[in-house]
Amino acid sequence: MLRIGVDVGGSFTDFVLIDTQKAEFRFFKVASTPHDPSTAIAEGVKEMLRIFDADPAQVGFFGHGTTVATNMIIERRGVATGLLTTRGFRDVLAIGRQTRPGLFDYSVVKPPALVERYRRVEVTERLNARGDVLEEIDLEQAAEAVRVLGESGVESVAISFLHSYRNPEHEQRAKEIVQRLMPDTYVSISSDVLPEFREYERTSTTVLNAYVGPPMKNYLARLEERIKKVGIPVEPLTVHSNGGLLSLKSVEELPVLTCLSGPAAGVVGAAAVGGAAGFGDLITFDVGGTSTDVSLIEKGRAKFTPNRLVAGYPAKVPMVDIHVIGAGGGSIAHVDDARGLKVGPRSAGAVPGPVAYGKGGTDPTLTDANIYLRRLNPVALLEGRMPIDRERAEAAIKERIAVPLGISVDEAAYGMLQIATANMSRAIRAISTEHGHDLAQFTLMAFGGAGPLHASEVARECGIPRVLVPIEPGTMCARGALVSNISRDFVRTQLAVANADTWATVRDAAEKLRLEGKEWLEGERIEPEHRRFVLSLDTRYVGQSHDIVVELEDVSANGLRAFQNAFHQAHLSQYGYAIDDVEVEIVNVRLKAIGIVPNAALMAPAKGESLESALIDSRSVYFGPAEGWLDTRIYRRSKLPIGEAVSGPVIIEEMSSTTVVHPGQKAQLDEFGNIIVD
Numbered sequence: 064m065l066r067i068g069v070d071v072g073g074s075f076t077d078f079v080l081i082d083t084q085k086a087e088f089r090f091f092k093v094a095s096t097p098h099d100p101s102t103a104i105a106e107g108v109k110e111m112l113r114i115f116d117a118d119p120a121q122v123g124f125f126g127h128g129t130t131v132a133t134n135m136i137i138e139r140r141g142v143a144t145g146l147l148t149t150r151g152f153r154d155v156l157a158i159g160r161q162t163r164p165g166l167f168d169y170s171v172v173k174p175p176a177l178v179e180r181y182r183r184v185e186v187t188e189r190l191n192a193r194g195d196v197l198e199e200i201d202l203e204q205a206a207e208a209v210r211v212l213g214e215s216g217v218e219s220v221a222i223s224f225l226h227s228y229r230n231p232e233h234e235q236r237a238k239e240i241v242q243r244l245m246p247d248t249y250v251s252i253s254s255d256v257l258p259e260f261r262e263y264e265r266t267s268t269t270v271l272n273a274y275v276g277p278p279m280k281n282y283l284a285r286l287e288e289r290i291k292k293v294g295i296p297v298e299p300l301t302v303h304s305n306g307g308l309l310s311l312k313s314v315e316e317l318p319v320l321t322c323l324s325g326p327a328a329g330v331v332g333a334a335a336v337g338g339a340a341g342f343g344d345l346i347t348f349d350v351g352g353t354s355t356d357v358s359l360i361e362k363g364r365a366k367f368t369p370n371r372l373v374a375g376y377p378a379k380v381p382m383v384d385i386h387v388i389g390a391g392g393g394s395i396a397h398v399d400d401a402r403g404l405k406v407g408p409r410s411a412g413a414v415p416g417p418v419a420y421g422k423g424g425t426d427p428t429l430t431d432a433n434i435y436l437r438r439l440n441p442v443a444l445l446e447g448r449m450p451i452d453r454e455r456a457e458a459a460i461k462e463r464i465a466v467p468l469g470i471s472v473d474e475a476a477y478g479m480l481q482i483a484t485a486n487m488s489r490a491i492r493a494i495s496t497e498h499g500h501d502l503a504q505f506t507l508m509a510f511g512g513a514g515p516l517h518a519s520e521v522a523r524e525c526g527i528p529r530v531l532v533p534i535e536p537g538t539m540c541a542r543g544a545l546v547s548n549i550s551r552d553f554v555r556t557q558l559a560v561a562n563a564d565t566w567a568t569v570r571d572a573a574e575k576l577r578l579e580g581k582e583w584l585e586g587e588r589i590e591p592e593h594r595r596f597v598l599s600l601d602t603r604y605v606g607q608s609h610d611i612v613v614e615l616e617d618v619s620a621n622g623l624r625a626f627q628n629a630f631h632q633a634h635l636s637q638y639g640y641a642i643d644d645v646e647v648e649i650v651n652v653r654l655k656a657i658g659i660v661p662n663a664a665l666m667a668p669a670k671g672e673s674l675e676s677a678l679i680d681s682r683s684v685y686f687g688p689a690e691g692w693l694d695t696r697i698y699r700r701s702k703l704p705i706g707e708a709v710s711g712p713v714i715i716e717e718m719s720s721t722t723v724v725h726p727g728q729k730a731q732l733d734e735f736g737n738i739i740v741d
Contacts (some may be wrong), residue, residue, distance in 0.1 A: 065117055067295075067617040069104055069127035070325045070540035071095060073134075074352025074393055074413045075512060075717065076103040077538040078111050079545060080254035082131055089115045090535040092445060092719050095413040100131055101282060105289035112293070119294035121739040124660070126544035128302040128325035132275045132318050139177070141274035142219050142249075145212035146178045147205070148266065150185040155266050164375065177274050182215050184208040186224070186237065194229025205237050209244045221273035223266040225425040228556050249276040255316060256396055257379055259556040259651050263371070264379040271378055272319040277352045279318035283311045287382035301708075302543070304382035305367065306331040307550025308660065310587055312531040319486050320380055321550075323375045325540045326356040327383040330365045330544025333508050336533045340737050342506045346491055349539070350513040352393040353410040357490050358385045359500065366494075367602070371613070381552045381653070387489045392430040392513040393417060396479045398467045404475075419456040420449070427463050429483055431456035432476040436685040437695075438634045438714065438723050446718045462475065477687055480514075484517060488524040499639070503528050510539035515722035519740055523725075531736040537719025549587055549658035552653050553579050560605060561647045566623045572652040573598050573618050580656030601651040602630050603643060610650050611637060671732060674709065677702035679716070686712060690726055705732050 070078040072095060075109045080089040091111040096103040104127065112119050135141050145492060148155065156176040163217045165171030176183075186208055188200035212220060220241050227234045230252030241250050247519055251273035283301075290299055300308040304323035314321060326349060333347045337360065345360040359366055366384040370377065389408020393416065396406045408430060415423035415431040433439040434456045441453040465475040495502050509518030518530045553576045559565040577596055584594050598618065601610040613630050615622070627647055635641040680697035693712045700717040703709075708731040711724035715738060722738055724730045730740045 065121045066121040066124040066545055067122055068541040068544035071129045071280050072351045073303055076107050077541040078107055079538050079541045085735045090538045097413055101286040109293050122295045125297050126300045126308055128328040128352050128540050128544055130325050132279055132321045135275045143217045144178050144219045144274045145217035145223045147181040147184055147186055147208055150187050153183045153185050155263055159263055172203045178271050184211055188233045190230050191706045192224055192226055200236055202234045205240050209241050213245050219276050221251050221270045223253040223269045227254045232617045251489055259554050264377045265375040268379045275318050278379055280315045289605055302328040306383050308547045326385050329540035330358045330383045331547050332539050334360050334363055334365055337508055337545045340735055344505045345508045346505050348507050348509045348514050348518055351391050351510040351511045353391045354387050355390045355487050356385050356387050357494055359494050386490050386494050390483050390486045394429045396464055404478055407481050418459040419451050420453050425732030427459040432479040435476045437682055438684055439721055482519045484524055487713040491525050506531050510536035512537040512720050515720050519725050520724055530740040532722050534736045535719045548660050551656055553654045557652050559649055559651045561649050566662040570618045576654035580654050584656050584658050587658055593650040593659040595657040597655040600649050603648055605646045605648045671704045672702040673704050702731050
């Protein structure tokens with residue numbers, strides 16, 4: 064059987080093909096098509112199958128990570144959306160939490176509400192915090208509100224009523240009215256999207272879901288049709304933000320779950336590859352064309368968060384905890400008004416791309432700096448498939464950076480790398496040392512097309528003792544799609560002090576969630592023997608406003624004491640103290656429903672040859688003002704021998720990435736072909 068994993072990035076679309084019977088791995092990469100990502104996916108899959116002489120009818124699994132929803136939110140390209148809300152709550156989106164994104168920087172402003180005020184319409188209805196009806200929904204007024212939205216030209220409607228997480232009846236009746244009066248309109252209700260308390264976050268998440276719903280539905284339909292035309296018989300699955308997989312039907316209903324799709328797949332793949340190589344404590348360092356994504360894996364497990372901002376908008380859905388900054392290969396360098404050199408967050412992306420690609424780019428990027436300094440192949444990338452023009456890169460850096468600053472081109476290009484290294488290192492410290500983790504105990508796992516280019520310098524800057532570079536690191540997010548399970552998170556708000564009286568209510572909520580998860584897994588066609596359920600509680604000390612997630616192993620009557628002890632220990636670990644004599648409050652009950660997907664290993668024992676056969680070139684490479692231009696050996700990764708160390712300066716090239724080993728550093732391949740840089 065063949066298994067295909069795909070990841071759509073800002074600059075490139077990556078592919079991994081595994082033949083499970085032969086244990087063969089194939090890697091491929093094409094330029095992304097931002098106007099319609101499904102085009103690059105279909106054309107890339109077709110070309111990959113042709114090159115590797117593989118039969119599309121033998122494909123038994125197709126998983127893909129996508130940034131379609133995220134990019135639509137960032138670029139505000141979603142559809143015209145309306146909001147039906149409880150009378151008196153029209154301005155929840157505008158008021159938010161009454162906080163400024165930059166406390167001391169008045170130039171930083173909150174993003175505008177995705178629903179204009181004239182498209183936010185109130186409906187007479189009211190529930191109390193227990194879900195009891197205080198005022199029945201006025202159906203005639205609701206119908207009139209829907210007509211108003213229809214006349215305003217909306218293509219999608221979000222419905223978020225006060226306390227509907229306790230009782231969804233009013234939202235469901237409003238949804239029926241929308242479907243009757245506007246049958247072609249996409250409808251999203253908060254009791255389906257996020258049935259938990261906190262009005263602003265629940266409304267924001269529901270609006271995001273409605274905002275990207277129609278375009279995402281169209282994209283998935285095109286993807287499914289094009290994959291079928293290639294001859295692949297299985298339905299594509301999509302990685303969502305918690306690292307699991309969803310069917311197309313589930314993504315159509317809840318596209319907001321995919322806001323961190325591709326990066327989450329990378330973390331899942333990194334945990335699998337790092338664990339197999341014997342490294343359980345990792346800092347993942349994923350540098351693509353547009354951004355750098357970093358995450359912390361401890362004892363083989365990724366960290367998760369139930370809250371994050373997507374382009375400044377709250378999306379309260381469980382996600383892999385990933386810190387993202389605007390620093391990637393396509394990040395544009397410029398000189399600001401104060402004659403300071405800046406790199407990013409604006410990116411050249413796939414179109415027009417870096418100057419050296421010759422596709423119309425005029426602004427120097429991080430990739431151009433690496434090409435000029437000859438860290439990247441100055442002739443061609445992608446094993447010769449992409450010609451490179453180093454002279455164009457040099458001219459752009461000289462004109463836009465070196466001349467305005469009065470420095471040499473060498474200094475300008477290296478300065479661009481130094482600034483990027485500082486930004487990337489700051490992101491790593493934000494998820495590690497700022498949370499009490501000692502970076503000396505971790506390994507930096509570098510992937511993405513540009514991760515291995517910068518990893519050695521970033522590790523040295525952060526005090527991380529070693530770097531691990533997996534095989535074809537530019538395709539790690541695509542590989543992650545191959546080890547993800549089908550999963551979805553369910554939640555119910557509890558808001559009760561944990562004691563013997565309320566514990567029965569927790570058990571009842573857990574059982575209802577289990578039934579809901581079972582029904583969903585049945586709809587995903589998961590057999591009973593492949594179903595798993597993980598229960599957890601969002602908890603805090605009474606009086607706190609922040610929560611800690613504690614996994615719940617025992618929901619029997621005897622499980623209360625074990626849960627309380629687990630919470631105190633988790634609070635001590637995260638915040639450095641525990642208060643045993645303060646009552647614990649249960650905020651939400653959560654359940655992750657998992658469908659185990661049989662998958663092949665992501666690594667096979669490496670073969671390798673010899674250093675002599677792996678040596679393909681030698682060129683002068685710039686390593687900074689102290690070392691200058693040094694004669695550097697260039698190796699083909701696939702031919703490097705196992706366990707034989709090489710001392711820097713060395714550059715190791717492969718199809719999807721380039722690894723730089725600096726003077727004073729050593730690198731060698733382990734038994735699985737991972738590069739370990741000490």
